[in-house]
Amino acid sequence: xxxxxxxxxxxxxxxxxxxxxxxxxxxxxxxxxxxxxxxxxxxxxxxxxxxxxxxxxxxxxxxxxxxxxxxxxxxxxxxxxxxxxxxxxxxxxxxxxxxxxxxxxxxxxxxxxxxxxxxxxxxxxxxxxxxxxxxxxxxxxxxxxxxxxxxxxxxxxxxxxxxxxxxxxxxxxxxxxxxxxxxxxxxxxxxxxxxxxxxxxxxxxxxxxxxxxxxxxxxxxxxxxxxxxxxxxxxxx
Amino acid sequence: xxxxxxxxxxxxxxxxxxxxxxxxxxxxxxxxxxxxxxxxxxxxxxxxxxxxxxxxxxxxxxxxxxxxxxxxxxxxxxxxxxxxxxxxxxxxxxxxxxxxxxxxxxxxxxxxxxxxxxxxxxxxxxxxxxxxxxxxxxxxxxxxxxxxxxxxxxxxxxxxxxxxxxxxxxxx
Numbered sequence: 001x002x003x004x005x006x007x008x009x010x011x012x013x014x015x016x017x018x019x020x021x022x023x024x025x026x027x028x029x030x031x032x033x034x035x036x037x038x039x040x041x042x043x044x045x046x047x048x049x050x051x052x053x054x055x056x057x058x059x060x061x062x063x064x065x066x067x068x069x070x071x072x073x074x075x076x077x078x079x080x081x082x083x084x085x086x087x088x089x090x091x092x093x094x095x096x097x098x099x100x101x102x103x104x105x106x107x108x109x110x111x112x113x114x115x116x117x118x119x120x121x122x123x124x125x126x127x128x129x130x131x132x133x134x135x136x137x138x139x140x141x142x143x144x145x146x147x148x149x150x151x152x153x154x155x156x157x158x159x160x161x162x163x164x165x166x167x168x169x170x171x172x173x174x175x176x177x178x179x180x181x182x183x184x185x186x187x188x189x190x191x192x193x194x195x196x197x198x199x200x201x202x203x204x205x206x207x208x209x210x211x212x213x214x215x216x217x218x219x220x221x222x223x224x225x226x227x228x229x230x231x232x233x234x235x236x237x
Numbered sequence: 238x239x240x241x242x243x244x245x246x247x248x249x250x251x252x253x254x255x256x257x258x259x260x261x262x263x264x265x266x267x268x269x270x271x272x273x274x275x276x277x278x279x280x281x282x283x284x285x286x287x288x289x290x291x292x293x294x295x296x297x298x299x300x301x302x303x304x305x306x307x308x309x310x311x312x313x314x315x316x317x318x319x320x321x322x323x324x325x326x327x328x329x330x331x332x333x334x335x336x337x338x339x340x341x342x343x344x345x346x347x348x349x350x351x352x353x354x355x356x357x358x359x360x361x362x363x364x365x366x367x368x369x370x371x372x373x374x375x376x377x378x379x380x381x382x383x384x385x386x387x388x389x390x391x392x393x394x395x396x397x398x399x400x401x402x403x404x405x406x407x408x409x
Binding site for chain 1: 251252253255256257259260262263264266267268270271272274275276278279281282285
């Protein structure tokens with residue numbers, strides 16, 4: 001992880017090359033994994049199909065734990081893709097970090113707040129959309145005035161805190177993991193052969209822990225997203 | 238343009254768009270290549286399992302029904318068989334009685350015929366013997382008569398006989 005980033009301007013928008021490469025790589029990895037697992041789909045599942053079906057059941061289970069009915073069916077694909085993408089994104093930086101002259105090009109995409117915030121924004125936009133689709137505009141926006149009118153401030157503020165916590169939780173966990181990994185690596189590279197011996201087990205242990213954190217965070221992100229959506233879809237009276 | 242600070246890093250709208258678009262494309266690709274086939278197959282499988290359970294239930298019911306039918310048929314057959322046996326026994330005993338009856342009648346008839354025959358033969362024999370006895374008695378009588386005649390009488394008798402012979406010859 002480096003603070004310097006390579007950026008360029010296009011149509012008045014700023015693009016970060018490192019993020020783009022990382023996101024693309026994560027997308028390609030996710031797609032390749034899913035594509036490879038979904039070949040030869042038969043009534044009697046083979047190895048790959050079993051893995052894929054287990055994943056589908058797992059993410060469907062997350063979504064269905066908070067939601068039900070048509071919305072849960074519609075969100076199955078979203079939950080599956082989000083879970084896999086975030087999972088691969090979290091693990092990507094642990095396997096592969098490419099720095100070219102101090103600028104990071106490949107890392108965990110989720111170690112950048114922009115990307116986690118984008119996912120948080122996507123979730124909350126989905127929540128608004130599904131809430132309106134289920135309850136209609138009037139019901140949906142009236143729910144901000146519940147349980148009584150003054151709560152509108154709290155409710156609107158809550159939307160922002162949801163957005164921030166959802167994005168920053170993921171970012172913080174992954175970023176901290178990569179940061180510490182970077183420090184251990186720097187220590188190893190800078191301290192000579194003895195430091196290699198010391199920092200290798202350290203690095204191993206921390207990578208293992210980061211894998212655990214990465215999986216947990218992907219699960220938490222999808223779970224919390226489902227819960228936020230369910231708050232908007234099933235309005236409590 | 239929209240460059241303001243969120244937790245110390247500058248906000249790149251371009252990046253957000255890029256992430257969004259690439260995520261949506263990824264979602265779309267997964268939907269086409271994996272999600273649809275796999276969920277279709279899972280649904281098909283669950284339908285198939287439900288159908289299998291239903292048909293298993295149905296065939297189990299059929300089997301139970303069939304077994305009951307067999308059982309009742311077996312009982313019917315049993316009854317029928319015992320009926321047939323009873324009937325056969327009845328017919329047999331009837332026939333036996335009739336045969337016995339017939340035999341008895343035949344025997345009686347034969348006995349009476351034989352008695353008649355015997356009677357007739359006895360009568361015939363009696364008649365014959367009577368005839369024989371008559372002739373025999375005549376002979377015996379004649380023999381006795383001829384033996385008791387003394388010489389005079391015999392002479393007279395012979396004379397009369399000769400006389401008779403002479404008459405017979407004379408008339409000739």
